Amino acid sequence: MWSRRTVMVSAAASLALSNAAFAAPASVERWGVYEIALKGPQTGNPFDEVTLSAVFVSGARRVVVPGFYDGEGVYRVRFSPPETGGWSWATQSNIRALSGQTGRFEATAPTGQNHGPVRVTKDGYHFAYADGTPFRQIGTTCYAWAQQSDAKCAETLTTLSTSPFNKLRMCIFPNVTAESIDPFVRTGSGDRDWDAKRFDPAFFRRYEDRIRRLGALGIEADIILFHPYNKARGFSNMSRADDERYIRYVSARFSAYRNVWWAMGNEYDGIKTKVMDDWDHLFQVLQAADPHDRLRSIHNINVYYDHRKPWITHASFQNGSAVLDDARAQPYRNFAQKAVIFDEVCYEGNSVKRWGNLTGEQLVMRFWWGTIAGTYVGHSEAYSEPGRTDGSWLGQGGKLIGTSPPRLAFLKTILDTAPTPGIEPIETWYDKHMGGKPFEYYLRYFGAAEPTEWVFELPGRKDDPKNTYRVDIIDTWNMTITPVEGVFTMDIKDAYSFHDPKRPVVTLPGKKWIALRITRVTGKDGVWTNPDLD
Amino acid sequence: MWSRRTVMVSAAASLALSNAAFAAPASVERWGVYEIALKGPQTGNPFDEVTLSAVFVSGARRVVVPGFYDGEGVYRVRFSPPETGGWSWATQSNIRALSGQTGRFEATAPTGQNHGPVRVTKDGYHFAYADGTPFRQIGTTCYAWAQQSDAKCAETLTTLSTSPFNKLRMCIFPNVTAESIDPFVRTGSGDRDWDAKRFDPAFFRRYEDRIRRLGALGIEADIILFHPYNKARGFSNMSRADDERYIRYVSARFSAYRNVWWAMGNEYDGIKTKVMDDWDHLFQVLQAADPHDRLRSIHNINVYYDHRKPWITHASFQNGSAVLDDARAQPYRNFAQKAVIFDEVCYEGNSVKRWGNLTGEQLVMRFWWGTIAGTYVGHSEAYSEPGRTDGSWLGQGGKLIGTSPPRLAFLKTILDTAPTPGIEPIETWYDKHMGGKPFEYYLRYFGAAEPTEWVFELPGRKDDPKNTYRVDIIDTWNMTITPVEGVFTMDIKDAYSFHDPKRPVVTLPGKKWIALRITRVTGKDGVWTNPDLD
Known part of the structure; x- marks a missing residue:
């Protein structure tokens, strides 16, 4: 069960809560979300001018967690305790009212389907939850599902609830038609009329609700921070200072959710306003900003990022033919020396674009080749039905109409009883077309x-x-x-x-x-x- | 013609030669070898205790070139002028007799087949000589040909003279049966009885003679500095200080020859006495030691080196199946973001080992797949004939008996009229199996x-x-x-x-x-x- 979403409680109900902290729970499961809410100033630009963090301590363990402004004078700090036991905390801020607040809580043993966050396994090439439960990645992509109407999102979640997918790639900046709400406060009606220095909390509250609902279904939210689409709005073409503020804000809001993964870019090399040094820098900003050290990757169109860089936890690739053969796929492990996910391998669909017109058979085949190569593969579909706008699961979510998902569910059942930490490629030099242990x-x-x-x-x-x-x-x-x-x-x-x-x-x-x-x-x-x- | 080997001339014949420099020519072709010979001390350990370099100046151009001890009181500095025109030089040393010597010479226009050293082309993925002449790499490997008898070496050179090969991988430390001469001075009859601090000039004179003879045939000498074979002698298991001295010595002796390429390791990851930091360090030592900035690569068995590192000029790979398909080979360019040579792809031969039992057809096919993927491939053969020891061209050179070389010569004629800088892969995502322009x-x-x-x-x-x-x-x-x-x-x-x-x-x-x-x-x-x- 994923019931450990943050609950606002009154100060009286908390184990120990200082006066200014108007809400914080008395206990939370290990790997759940413990949230402190504080009242602070609404004047000026709190997003830019107020610093806030809390230090969490349990025994020898000490974690500094950045907070964020949630609008209307409410500040929050979200922390996912990595260990059970008693934790105490104290806030620090450049605003007196937010500083020096203290409290404590109990991190209890996880229950139900709470296996903790997904990590790369010790061997480096596979994934497992923090409690050791294997995680066999069967991914999909719904770029802008989270920015659709609540009804459409509910439909997507219903679809996912019976699908095999346990990871979903999703943009923060919508790339297709979406509800009329932006991550940044609008300053007018033009495409560029938005203020990079002011976030719209309503957008983010809505987005994190989607993250939590995916979590409740056992699905990892692979959150795409930048992409080259929707050039009219230009959200991915901000200044470095604005990018940094955005990354820190998103990390402070989302990183406590244990199902969060970070994808720094989708087709990152399609963003012409950033060079490699920008990407390296933004990864370092993210790594420093995220006390929960969630998984970090970046997805290319043509230019492969150097996944050996230390801030990369696993390699994400787009390539249209890499998983047409295990001997094509396997060397990606040699290069990255990390777990490899082919997040985009062309999609099932009937698109006029050749990246979106695979048959179900062709897509399932790619999953199998990738699997025996010791790598992981991602699905999506790009079917245009009459009456659908933006055409597809890929853009907006909704219903799956392709033929691959049941076969991917079947593959998943095969993998569920396969060796841990995962399938290893076997003698790809000699075309054995075999993986295992x-x-x-x-x-x-x-x-x-x-x-x-x-x-x-x-x-x-x-x-x-x-x-x-x-x-x-x-x-x-x-x-x-x-x-x-x-x-x-x-x-x-x-x-x-x-x-x-x-x-x-x-x-x-x-x-x-x-x-x-x-x-x-x-x-x-x-x-x-x-x-x-x- | 490759007639510009260093000629020892008397001081009288030189354009301007200080007294202690007993030999240096009055002119040399651009990209030829200009050599200064000096008399100095024979006492102590000159390899370890004497520092020597010369500063070469031509207009605004200034190159510091390390010298080396050649035994019997003779010290040499070898310089390959990168530009035509007048050059002056002055020596520096911790020995007074070697220091402050000066001279000058004229670098004349290259003649005949002197196209200069091979460099990576501006686009990053191909090779050309310094004068712009395309270099279409058709490589081979004869690990220990240079350490064989003069007669055997002559046979190898005769074979090469009618072969298509324009690059040859060759070890400094012999890996198979060779003439009884070592790079280091022997101190006894045991395998480990050698002094890492004292080089045997006779070994190196002989080796550089082989380099020159390859050059005369238009063949690049891809010199392998370390390898995991011949563990009994342990030449690749020296201390870091000894490795550094060795690299500096080899660079000072060989780097002026314009056909020299550096291969830091062959199956480097098979050498268990070195870790990645050692390799990175040794590359930096080599890069600093080599004023001629010759091409630098490293060849793996299983663990791919990170070829994006700045001291790598082009990527060298061993993989048994990468060039069985252009769509397998092409991504190596994406990873390295540099020119790619598959120096070892299994060899033609009749070996019981599966790395050495390809048919000629199979090897030629690998060259073609690699070619249309925009990469380069290497040949060797491992045929055991009755009466041959160490079995093959791969180990000792001699004669080629395989069926692939004429077909590789044919491929070369195709490439000779192909676009420059080289064949580019075309839409490998969609299995076009096509390269070109x-x-x-x-x-x-x-x-x-x-x-x-x-x-x-x-x-x-x-x-x-x-x-x-x-x-x-x-x-x-x-x-x-x-x-x-x-x-x-x-x-x-x-x-x-x-x-x-x-x-x-x-x-x-x-x-x-x-x-x-x-x-x-x-x-x-x-x-x-x-x-x-x-």
């Missing part, structure tokens, strides 16, 4: 080929464990799993591979979109159990 | 496919030039070029492509290893001429 678990994928048999070889050197395996034939499109009768007892075939000399071949159905799941027989019943999940 | 010149490659026709489409948007093209069918294996009758006059086909509506298809021979060359008709005679080469 050596000598335990393999996925072999055939894509659009229609083989009627497969010579069953596993990579292995003479001293490696030979083992006995079961094989399942997976129809990734029709979503069936058909066990192959019996087992395969492996022995040395040559210097590089093992096979079962009595049974060297697996018969296949001669259809497209087939995968094999090869699992080590570990128990008497011949059923492999994931030792990592025991 | 848009609206001028295209190479379309089919690899192992055996199509009987090709739907002739060129990428283009409505406002792009339509143009008229001729087509040649290239059999890359049988080395034939067959012009297709007539021309193709292009018009819009759809939002992304052009075709000739009267002639939408090219008939193909239904064989493997076919490429098409599509050239814009520019003259009345219908023959495309490379405007870059005019």
